[in-house]
Amino acid sequence: MERARYNPPQQMNFRARLLVAAAALAFLLPGALAANWEQPSADLARQIAALAGPGPVQLTVENRSSLSPNEIPLIRRMLERDLRGYGVLVGDSGSATTIRVTLSQNAQGGLWVAEVREGTETRVAMVPVRLDLPADAAAGPNLTLQRTVLVTEPDPVLDAQVLSAPGQQFLLVLEPARILVYTQSTTLPATAGVAVIAHWTEAQILAIPYDRAFPRDMRGRMIAAQDHPFDVYLPGMECRGTGNLLQLALTCSDSDDPWPITTTQKAFYNSARDYFTGVLVPGFGMELAPFYEAAEIPRAVGPATLLNDVNGPPLLVVNNQLEPVNGAGDWGSDVAALHSACGTGTQLVVSASGTAAAGDTLRAYEIAGREAIPVSAPLQVQGTVMALWPAHDGTEAMAIVRRQDSNAYEVWSVAANCN
Amino acid sequence: MALAASARTRPHYGGTLRIEIQGDAWAPDSLARRLVLNTLTDLSDSGTAQPALAIAWSAQNNDQRWDFQLRPQVRFHDGTPLTAEDVVVSLTSACAVPMGSAAASGAPAVACPWNAVYVAGPSEVVITTPAPQPDLPELLAQTRFSVSKQDDTGQLEGTGPFRVAGFSGGALTLAANDDCWQGRPFLDSVEIFTHRAIRDQWLDLSVGRADVVQIPPEMLGQAQQQHLDILVSQPLDLLALTLDAQGSFADPAMRQAAALAVDRASLYNVIFQKQGEITASLLPEPLSGYSFLFSTDRDLMRARTLRGGAPARPITMSADPGGGTLQLAAERLALNLDEAGFAVQMAPPGTPSTLDLRIVHLDEASPLAALDEMLTRLGQTVTVNGTDPHALWLAERTALQNYTVVPLLWLPRAWAVGERVRDLRLSPHGEPQLADASLEAAR
Structure with a gap:
């Protein structure tokens, strides 16, 4: 994870944004x-x-x-x-x-x-x-991680979610000071390991009244809600998307409420740092150390919760017992669970360690007992994984990648395809 | 640019990073200034201006009137808010302060590229320039245009990620600015140990007494042999010979003869141990893409022909103060010129001479702003008519045809990094970006 520079956005006009999307599209096509x-x-x-x-x-x-x-x-x-x-x-x-x-x-x-x-x-x-180069999929022993570049943004991106309304899909991109709403206008057929190329058109921009200094390693989370389109969690602030996806509005307020981290747990976020404090609601009845990310792993005896600890190896909470995870020595700080038809049905997509010169990687793991078993080859990232969160429907992970060559931010959806 | 090879995870907060340097902590273009002070703009890796203390800017009147909107809620380290008046005072005083080697030699200030700076509103500053200045936002990223103010006790206050906490035992201590508009740095503090010999720096790195130390370009190979973790910048320092167009070199043909007599290859191979880039251009190849158009070949026959049978009047030559390597390079160049029939006498380093071997640092990272900067620093008055590579090449060719500047080598800046440092990158200026670095925690 590399630092991000969070300057207020320099406005990029609509045509320029389309050009960026079109250029990104062009680089994915063979020939x-x-x-x-x-x-x-x-x-x-x-x-x-x-x-x-x-x-x-x-x-x-x-x-x-x-x-x-x-x-x-x-x-x-x-x-x-x-x-x-x-x-x-x-x-x-x-x-x-x-x-x-x-x-x-x-x-x-x-x-x-x-x-x-x-x-x-x-x-x-x-x-x-112009010069550029592509790289899209990484096959492994059990499954292949497949990425789709949804959009490329010039400014830092914290999270993104694809939400559906009848007959239409929307891509919501969370930046520190705004939310960009895209509608899907075209879909191109699969080519060269890229499953589907969606062409997103910017439809709306929602300003976030974030009036304090952005933390140096700012994080944020966007989560689909039941009775309104979505909630947004930022350090010291919470926002609610209201209306419908075609015509959204945003209401924000200062808040230190815990952020949802799994289907059952919420966690307090340290607004002056870049991690969760370790205090969970409802919690597991034990004291936990600060952690970066959490993921829920279904098990026959009840779900296990993996906490990617700030200062030590990842920990697994099983039946209110805390156990270290083996085989995770080269994990980075970001992890997201996704559900697939492969293997045990739940994989963890992890930003892995590696030399910075070579760029980051993403890799899928399954947790067998206390062992982290790699089940895909590393998917090379031409830059740095800045954020990794589960997608709304749980079948994909949303990765935010800062390109090494251009410093642009790419929004990826990452899926697991069975080999 | 290279990055430190280490496990990549989110940065940890806390700790004190120790860095050692050969020079003065507070010199112009220094690392400390960049950590303590901010400029109106910063440079992206590709060299374009991006918001810093200014969040937006616009140009009018054919790029001769620039309007900068200041970032709200920025405070100096003493808690006082940044105002447009502070910016105007800083920028105005910048034009009176010599920069780089000029500061050391007491030379006059380099002119600022504007003729007026004034407050146009509570958060608005206007700069007017005598000629179109499309790259003004990029130029304002240079440290000489840093924004600062003196508090009641005379101490310099900045708005950067670190504040000056004290100086003792040869170390300048900087402490994290918790309220920094860029976000608090991950490190709690930085200690900059000054005037440290390179060998002492490397020894301290090897025993864990230092986290970041310098590597002169000519010692890069040695550092690689020792398997140090190294960060190397793009070429940022131009080694150039400047010729005083008076006296012995009043005739352009004599200057051209001197330019043709220099043997860049031997400087590169012997003195600088094959580091950097042989050049005859004011911009490094990775920046311009066209520097190969300027020939770097030595042509001793033509040099002798151009010099003709003129009697060899003694010519003085000196090198910038900065260590034995520059002096060695100057002595080798003197031998080159002797072979063409010039009689060169070496003068003590830093002495104004007919021939000066200089290291000129390049701050800018976009081709147009970089060329503007180099022309200014080298005292050239050529106007760049356009922003495309062809226009830059034409301007550069015009400047070099005077033969008052002979570019020789582009050299990188390099640093060695200790094992516990993470996410350290070099800025486009070649300085370690310590505000974004963190120290490894046990895992």
Whole structure:
């Protein structure tokens, strides 16, 4: 878990948000990468033609970027084709005009640079290019964790939930100072390990009147309610979503009431820190240490509650007895239970330890007795897992991932598919 | 940038982190200033401005009038609220304070990029600039534009995540600001031990007396051999030769001859132990993407031709104060110039000379703001006409064609990190972001 910077949101207009969603969508589709080069190739060819004019040229293409060497011939062919459209003919080794194209890279992404040399004169053209890469599913011995990127936000996200109304689904994204409400407008078919790609359209923004400094590692929780759409829990504040999902309103008040952590337990949250105090309602009749997350595991003798302790290994509360969990030494601080048709039917999705340079991982475990048994391969995260909560219907987990490359926040739903 | 390799879980609160540095704790661009003071803006990893003490800004009049809205409910460490007047006083006084090596050498202040700063409302500050300044929000993230005020006892008060708690035994102690607008830091306190030799720093790290210590670029290989946990920044320090365009170097051809005579490869291979990036550009390659367009090749024949048969009048050369490595580099450059026919005499470090070997720190992390910053720090008066890479390249080429600045190497900043430190990252400025770090608790 890495720190988050919680500045008030810089407004991103609706069109820009759609573009972000569309861009994220494009990166998930096979063949999209190849298509990415069409526009920069056309732009660079146009600029080269303006400098060189029509006629024969020699062309060299050098890669100084993170592009795979396999992609360079493709880019070269595109450039040759686009140049031909302007009457610039590549191939004449005797030509006095040489064009050296360098596929470079800078802080903003790719940068394609063309040096057009005629005699002693060199003129330069440049085209910025977007670069990106995908990775979506991780198969394991028993099940495969499958992620779906729902939306990408520029600002910190604390939690998200997909809620349903007749004939329509809504995605609610909780940020420190607002809730973004999206409606589902299209659904694309499954491709490349991505189960379903939903296209969410922003429909409403609900402001949260959070008028105190955000804690450095701020957390928040959104939970579907019975008699109103949802409740939101923030450090020192509680909000209630009222109305209906098509036209929501939000009422908030200062509150230190406990947050629901399982179907049966609530826990007091330390508003000045990033963990639950250990005081539960109704509790287990024992003193508990502070913990980050809790998860409920159904058992024949009654549910066990796993508490991911702040200062020690995860603990399991079974029949009002406290037992440490073995095999959880590399667990991170976030854990969420999900129910599937695989294995015992309940898995814990855990943000695992790992080297930061490689990014975080998510992995599914089952708890057999006091043992944590990994049942999926680690799902690589290109960044940091900032939050992990159970989804509303319990069949998925909602993960918030801060991308290492862009610092953008992705909202993932994570499901378990049986192998 | 690299991150410390450690188990990743939510950060723990508490503890004192000890960091050791070679220099002064409160120098311009220093780590302590960034922990105690805030600026109107911060830089994202990609170099764009993001809100800090200002929560919003807008430009008018062709980017020559900038309106900054201040964050509400920000308080200085003494509890007094931040006002627009405080910001105006800080920014105004910033233009009178020399920065970087200029401060050490007593050189005059670097000009601020504005001609007026004034209060436009209780939480509103307006800055006007003499020319379009589209990157002003990024420039305001530099430490020289930090916002501070003096309390009744003369002590400097900031709004940052740590406050100054005391200085004793060669250590500056900073304590967590519980009411920080960014949220309380995870650490209870930070102790910065100053003027520590590198070998002493590494020894302290090895025995657990220090948590974070410095690694000079030329010692990065050695640190890797010792298996230290290392954080390395992008290239942030430009090693450059500046030429005084008077006297022996009044003729641009002579300056060009000197530029062609320098042997960057030997500096890189021998003095700096293959760390950093050979360059002839004012921006590092990862930032601009085009620095390869500036040739780094040595051309001694052409240098000699350009210099011609002019009698070799003695030229003085000095290096920035900052240790033996710079002096070694300067002496090697003097040999290069001798080979081209120049007669170079070494002067004591820090002495104004015809040739100065300088380390110029880059604060900015977006190409336009970075180029503006480097041009300013190196005394170049070229205007950048546009924000796209091509416009930046044209401006940079114009500046370098004067041959009063010869970029040589881009060097990273590096730190070694102890085992109990977690989630430590480097800022775009190359400083450890201690406010976001925490100390490992037993698990």
